[in-house]
Amino acid sequence: KAGVTQTPRYLIKTRGQQVTLSCSPISGHRSVSWYQQTPGQGLQFLFEYFSETQRNKGNFPGRFSGRQFSNSRSEMNVSTLELGDSALYLCASSLSQTTSGNTIYFGEGSWLTVV
Amino acid sequence: AQTVTQSQPEMSVQEAETVTLSCTYDTSENNYYLFWYKQPPSRQMILVIRQEAYKQQNATENRFSVNFQKAAKSFSLKISDSQLGDTAMYFCAFMNPGNQFYFGTGTSLTVIP
Numbered sequence: 134k135a136g137v138t139q140t141p142r143y144l145i146k147t148r149g150q151q152v153t154l155s156c157s158p159i160s161g162h163r164s165v166s167w168y169q170q171t172p173g174q175g176l177q178f179l180f181e182y183f184s185e186t187q188r189n190k191g192n193f194p195g196r197f198s199g200r201q202f203s204n205s206r207s208e209m210n211v212s213t214l215e216l217g218d219s220a221l222y223l224c225a226s227s228l229s230q231t232t233s234g235n236t237i238y239f240g241e242g243s244w245l246t247v248v
Numbered sequence: 249a250q251t252v253t254q255s256q257p258e259m260s261v262q263e264a265e266t267v268t269l270s271c272t273y274d275t276s277e278n279n280y281y282l283f284w285y286k287q288p289p290s291r292q293m294i295l296v297i298r299q300e301a302y303k304q305q306n307a308t309e310n311r312f313s314v315n316f317q318k319a320a321k322s323f324s325l326k327i328s329d330s331q332l333g334d335t336a337m338y339f340c341a342f343m344n345p346g347n348q349f350y351f352g353t354g355t356s357l358t359v360i361p
Binding site: 176236237241 | 283285290291292293294295298339346347348349350351352353354
């Protein structure tokens, strides 16, 4: 069974640009969540999607947005990039949000560098 | 809001020895889940072990075991017979009934040959 797949793995953007990151969950998983990892702030929760609906949202500005498609694949978008957005963006999937306690499984992440 | 605290930023252990990583958390919830994830240099987050708060028995996975003290809100990870491949960043995580995760700041573990 394939794991969580994130694309692209590495990218460099310029301040002010926008970026879209993609995540394909493990087959059968319907919940997808996104995290930002930086040396200073650690792992911070961005948002979670289940059945194309955002169910949870972290404390990030509106420049960070996401969506989930009917096949459970998810994208996150960051507009008007700032230097501080440079980070590893991790996607994770789990079976369902209808029951609690489901383990989340992570992808390898997308490294974003803003210059 | 839930918080997760890992008070040991860095630790080291001799190969084949035992090491314990500490984690405390703060919550008003009664039913929740706790996890330890490992992040090696490849950056792939890997589940090490999980514990359901309603279970009194401590979870064990091969060389990895936890000491879960619900009243003290403590969830430490014990690694026995440490191996070089255990070198990684270890994150303690709390999941509330709403399935939202909160992570600690991590403990960098180095296994010395």
